[in-house]
Amino acid sequence: MAGITTERIIALHAAYIRCIDRNELESWPDFFLDPCLYVVTSAENHRAGFEGGMIYADTRGMLTDRVMSLRDANVYENQSYRHIVGLPYVIRNGGEGTETETPFMVMRIMHDGKTDVFATGVYLDVVRAAGADLKFKKRVVVCDSSRIDTLLALPL
Amino acid sequence: MAGITTERIIALHAAYIRCIDRNELESWPDFFLDPCLYVVTSAENHRAGFEGGMIYADTRGMLTDRVMSLRDANVYENQSYRHIVGLPYVIRNGGEGTETETPFMVMRIMHDGKTDVFATGVYLDVVRAAGADLKFKKRVVVCDSSRIDTLLALPL
Amino acid sequence: MAGITTERIIALHAAYIRCIDRNELESWPDFFLDPCLYVVTSAENHRAGFEGGMIYADTRGMLTDRVMSLRDANVYENQSYRHIVGLPYVIRNGGEGTETETPFMVMRIMHDGKTDVFATGVYLDVVRAAGADLKFKKRVVVCDSSRIDTLLALPL
Numbered sequence: 454m455a456g457i458t459t460e461r462i463i464a465l466h467a468a469y470i471r472c473i474d475r476n477e478l479e480s481w482p483d484f485f486l487d488p489c490l491y492v493v494t495s496a497e498n499h500r501a502g503f504e505g506g507m508i509y510a511d512t513r514g515m516l517t518d519r520v521m522s523l524r525d526a527n528v529y530e531n532q533s534y535r536h537i538v539g540l541p542y543v544i545r546n547g548g549e550g551t552e553t554e555t556p557f558m559v560m561r562i563m564h565d566g567k568t569d570v571f572a573t574g575v576y577l578d579v580v581r582a583a584g585a586d587l588k589f590k591k592r593v594v595v596c597d598s599s600r601i602d603t604l605l606a607l608p609l
Numbered sequence: 610m611a612g613i614t615t616e617r618i619i620a621l622h623a624a625y626i627r628c629i630d631r632n633e634l635e636s637w638p639d640f641f642l643d644p645c646l647y648v649v650t651s652a653e654n655h656r657a658g659f660e661g662g663m664i665y666a667d668t669r670g671m672l673t674d675r676v677m678s679l680r681d682a683n684v685y686e687n688q689s690y691r692h693i694v695g696l697p698y699v700i701r702n703g704g705e706g707t708e709t710e711t712p713f714m715v716m717r718i719m720h721d722g723k724t725d726v727f728a729t730g731v732y733l734d735v736v737r738a739a740g741a742d743l744k745f746k747k748r749v750v751v752c753d754s755s756r757i758d759t760l761l762a763l764p765l
Numbered sequence: 766m767a768g769i770t771t772e773r774i775i776a777l778h779a780a781y782i783r784c785i786d787r788n789e790l791e792s793w794p795d796f797f798l799d800p801c802l803y804v805v806t807s808a809e810n811h812r813a814g815f816e817g818g819m820i821y822a823d824t825r826g827m828l829t830d831r832v833m834s835l836r837d838a839n840v841y842e843n844q845s846y847r848h849i850v851g852l853p854y855v856i857r858n859g860g861e862g863t864e865t866e867t868p869f870m871v872m873r874i875m876h877d878g879k880t881d882v883f884a885t886g887v888y889l890d891v892v893r894a895a896g897a898d899l900k901f902k903k904r905v906v907v908c909d910s911s912r913i914d915t916l917l918a919l920p921l
Contacts, residue, residue, distance in 0.1 A: 459772045460615045467698035471710060474731070496845065533652065535729040535753055537695045537714055539849045542779035554783060558849055558872065560714065560729045566756035568726045570880045573847040573872045575786070597847050600878035616771045623854035627866060630887070689808065691885040691909055693851045693870050716870065716885045722912035724882045 456546035457580065457587065462553060463541065465580065465587045470536035470557075473608050478523065481608050482516035486583060490591040491516060493609055495599040496574070506593075523607065534571060534607055535560045550579040550590050559609065572609060573597045612702035613736065613743065618709060619697065621736065621743045626692035626713075629764050634679060637764050638672035642739060646747040647672060649765055651755040652730070662749075679763065690727060690763055691716045706735040706746050715765065728765060729753045768858035769892065769899065774865060775853065777892065777899045782848035782869075785920050790835060793920050794828035798895060802903040803828060805921055807911040808886070818905075835919065846883060846919055847872045862891040862902050871921065884921060885909045 465484075472480050485491060494506030510516050539556040546552075554575055561571035579591040594609045621640075628636050641647060650662030666672050695712035702708075710731055717727035735747040750765045777796075784792050797803060806818030822828050851868035858864075866887055873883035891903040906921045 459775060463615060463696045464699065467696040467711075470695070470712065471698050474712065533753055535712055535714070535731075537693060537712055537849060539782070540775045540779040542783050543776065555779075556782065556786065556847055556849055558714075558847065558870075560726060560753075562729060562753040566754035568729060568754060570726075570872060570882075573874060573880060575847075597845055597872075597874040598878035598880060619771060619852045620855065623852040623867075626851070626868065627854050630868065689909055691868055691870070691887075693849060693868055714870075716882060716909075718885060718909040722910035724885060724910060726882075 457551045457582065459541065459543065461587055462543070462551070462580065466538045466541065466555060466576075470538055474534055474536055476533075478520045478608065481520060482513045484589055485513055485516060485592070486581065486588045486590050487513035489513060489516075489589060490593070491589070492592075493594045493596065496595050496597050497599050499593070499595045519608070531564045533562045535562065538576075550581045553578045553580065557609070574609075613707045613738065615697065615699065617743055618699070618707070618736065622694045622697065622711060622732075626694055630690055630692055632689075634676045634764065637676060638669045640745055641669055641672060641748070642737065642744045642746050643669035645669060645672075645745060646749070647745070648748075649750045649752065652751050652753050653755050655749070655751045675764070687720045689718045691718065694732075706737045709734045709736065713765075730765075769863045769894065771853065771855065773899055774855070774863070774892065778850045778853065778867060778888075782850055786846055786848055788845075790832045790920065793832060794825045796901055797825055797828060797904070798893065798900045798902050799825035801825065801828075801901060802905070803901070804904075805906045805908065808907050808909050809911050811905070811907045831920070843876045845874045847874065850888075862893040865890045865892065869921075886921075 469484050472484070488511050491508070491510040492506040493508035494503065498506065510519065537558045541553045541555040544552040544554060554577055556575050558573045559571040560568055562568045574594060574596040577593040577595060578589055580587050581590050625640050628640070644667050647664070647666040648662040649664040650659065654662065666675065693714045697709045697711040700708040700710060710733055712731050714729045715727040716724055718724045730750060730752040733749040733751060734745055736743050737746050781796050784796070800823050803820070803822040804818040805820040806815065810818065822831065849870045853865045853867040856864040856866060866889055868887050870885045871883040872880055874880045886906060886908040889905040889907060890901055892899050893902050
């Protein structure tokens, strides 16, 4: 596979967070290949070499199940979220996929307008072209904070 | 019109927030075509389909008037602002203009150094080439929070 | 010198903050030419025209010394940091170097997971190609806040 341009990687990140922040979660699994690897973990666990995480999915179906359970829990009723993604760092481009690291921050906006920092961290991604699109073969979301309870409320 | 590159859209966003954060508000209307559409609204009102907003301007002259009234009110005396703009998502490129969605965050720094989140949201833009430059035909600033009072203090 | 692409400038910024946020400070001086200029100052001092700053270094050796003293002070023991860098604004491209302004924000994550805004500001950079890499000839870090004590704990 030839290398992927930064422009296309930027477009993928922008589309991904737009999907989540517009609360179009049903489309979120489409950003992944099937099978895939989607893990949410903490920096502490990641440094310690733990492969698992607070959230672990390795098929698109598991991602879809997750969306359904979030819908059941109505987590979006009283708050909204805003992702800001930083500039992607390309570790490796071409061959089996393009590997990137990209910092992110998520703000949470409560119903009364109060806004706080919900999460910060870094996306460790492996991206591949699938037809005209790019998709995630692997997305490991490493959250800086270990307060895990709040991190379970939405896709990151 | 041919499509506009992501590189040029990034340059436009970077120049726009630099103008505001450097407090060069008198140059701010130059980022817009004339006539134009500049609206600041809340996510709640935007979802409900309200066309108006807390701030509404459809000529460059109205933007200039707004800057003059902000200058009269001396809003910049005791605080400064820092915009961080995320990666732009291109919805449509070419034809009558390029349509993009771009998340943003604004931090407010008080005179004593205290820093808080002033606003988060998304820019819904239509951009067109005007000579060598890009300008906004339309910029709808959708703020995540509905606390409108604080949002009136500076251009977003 | 020919102009430098936005893509390469983005890659430089992404690599720089990754180095810091991964706590690989020993590699941080490699991002600079030798001699160089690295200054951390406040917006207030910068506006007043003061050339110095809270931190001033004009050789790579001084940057290395700084890392060693940070290591001695163990500042990383109880917190971590997350930089988010905004879109770069290119002031001048080519000739003696490429001059850019780039907003940034740094979040601090305490050991207990509490996250706050550590610093916001703008990087005023002059960048030059050095072989295959880009390096900073000059990086003036202008912090929006004048609370200087907290700004001394890590490279910005």
